[in-house]
Every structure is written in C-alpha cells, then in structure tokens.
Amino acid sequence: MIASLRGTVLEALGTTLVIDVQGVGYAVTVTPDHALSVRVGEEVLVRTAMIVREDDMSLFGFPDRDRLAVFDLLRGVTGVGPKSAMGVLATLAPEQIAQAVANEDDAVFRKVSGIGPKTAKLIVLSLTGKLIAVPSTASVRARPVRGADVLVALVGLGYQERAAQSALDDVLAAQPDEAQTSVLLRAALGRLGPQAVR
Template identity: 60%
Template sequence: MISSLRGTVLSASGGTAVIEVGGVGFAVQLTPDHVLSLRVGDEAFLYTALIVREDALQLFGFSDREQLEVFDLLTGVSGVGPKSAIGVLSVLSPDDIAGAVAADDDAPFRKVSGIGPKTAKLIVVSLTGKLAAVRRPAPVAQTAGKPSSVADSVLVALVGLGWQERTASEAIADVIADTAETERDSVQTLLRLTLARLGPAQVTR
C-alpha cells in the first residue's frame, strides 16, 4: 500500500503530476487546484490512496489527511468511483462537503460532473454522521500580541518562513497527533518536527 509520497515534481498538468521518488516516477491523479500549486523541480509531499483494479493501478494524491479521509468515505458510497470522488474534491472542500451533508443538501454534489441526482442524494445519506471525525477545528485566533501556545508560536514561525497558514496549521496538527506529548512540549522541538514533515520551505507566491 502506498500511503504517501515525498519526492521531486517531474511534471504537473491537467489532473496529473509525476513525482520522482528514489529514481522512480509515480503518476498521481490530483485535483486541478492541487496540480496548479506544484512547481516542476520542487519537492512535494502527498498523502495517497492506491486503487487496485484488475486492469490498472491508480494512485490519487492529496495535500492533507482530511482530503484523503473524505476521498475514502466518498469511494465507499455505492456508485461513486475514485474519479468521481476526486471530481467532488475538485469542486468542494471537505468543509463544503461536511456542510452540505449536515444540511441534508444534495445540490452541491449535483453540480459535479458525473454525479447524478440519485448518486448525490446517496452521498448525503451515506456520509451523514461520518464527517465530524475527519474535520479539524480551525486554529484558535490570537487575541494578544504574543502567541498563546507552543503550537501558535510554531505557526507564527512557519508563516514567517513562507508557508501558507493553512498548510502550516495542518502540518502542526499532524505532528501533534503522531508524537508523544514530551516530544511536542517546546517550540524548538515542535518546529523541528513540523519542518521535517513539511520539507523545504516554500515562499508564498
């Protein structure tokens, strides 16, 4: 099972990027916005889902775990294949999807190419009660001049290094979830672990 990739972007166009890892190029299907965020020659980290079929192996990539988890939920809905699932994520964010499901509103899904009215309604019914676990709370806004926690301090540092706030916040949340409390109780340690997960700093464009 290929659950993630970290490597050099060889190409990125349409809905596909090729990521070179250890001399091997992996073709990964992404949302169009994700493809546009990649730059040839840069290092990229992707969470991935490998779809195995009799006639093909397909690799789908995501910028964060939240998208991957929603993708897995969508492909578990009868009538929604991986291409339709990536199509949904190309149009709707995980928060948009959760909001539509919570409101019992299938209209946003009917706007996705390849998703008909019956399938749209089935998505809402099937995902009801399943999305709360994959949604991360938004970062707490700072109310004073100084950061209010270790995580806030690291977030400020990463934004200062050029990372987008959403990307940095998600990486911090991943590190906190994956490490022991003693490994994340200082700004220096948490910053080091988060930078290791993010890879080389990127200047916001």
C-alpha cells in the same frame, strides 16, 4: 500499499503529477487545483490512495489528510468511484462537503460533473455522521475545524450537541485567534453552565 510519496515533481500537467522518488517516477492523479499549486523541480509530500483493480493500478494524491479522508469516505458511497470522488474534491473543499452533508444539501453535489440526483442524495445519506468520526489528525468535520475537539469533549461531558455547538460558536467568534483546545473548552463551559447538562 503506498500511503504517501515524498519526492521531486517532474511533471505537473492537467490532473497528473509525476513525482520522482529516488529515481522512480510515480504518476499520481490529483485535482486541477493541486496540480497548479506545485512547481516542476520542487519537493512535495503527497498523501495517496492506491486503487488496485484487475486491469489497473492507480495512485490518487492529496495535499493533506483532510482531502484523503474525504476521498476515502466518498468512495464508500454506492455509485461513487475514484474519478467521481476526485470530481467532488475538485469542486468542493472538505469544509464545504461537511457543511453540505450537515445541512442535507444534496444540490451541492448535483453540481459536480458525473454526480446525478440519486447519487447526490446517497452521498448525503451515507456521509451523515461519518465526517464527524474522521480522526482528529484529519480535521474534516461538519463543524469549524478549530473547535471540533472541543465539541466532542462537551458532548462527552453530557451537554446537548445543539447547545454545545451554540456555545462553541460564540467562543470561536469571541476568540478568533485562540487555538488551544483547553482554553476554548473552559470558555465554552463557562457559557454553558451546569443547567445545560442533560
């Protein structure tokens, strides 16, 4: 299994990157934005998903773990293959996907080429709850990435999720530059108070 590639970009055309890794050129399918973001001759690190079929072996590449994690989740939805999953990621950022799922907004997915109404609904149903479960190294969640670990901690302490999210939103707005989880957690606990614990 090829999980990542680090090498020099030989070609960047349309939705394909050719990456030279120690003399071997790997063709990797990427989103158009990803292809446009790199330059021929530069070194890149691409997270990859290797899809093996009877008559084909393909590599799909992503600039970060967020997009790879969402790609894997999308492929687990009935009716969504690798190409459709890439289509979703070419149209929507991971945060937008997470928010659409949280809002049960399947209309967002119907705008993606190749995704019909039935599949759009299945995406929302299948991904509900799963984006929150993506490991912290891949920060895609239906909440602001910066506060995701704090929210998990608050719920784990016994606070109701809705109340915890509200307090966290207030803290993030009041401290937009603060990134330390411990600081954000203390501030959120100060806003919640003991009465919020169930």
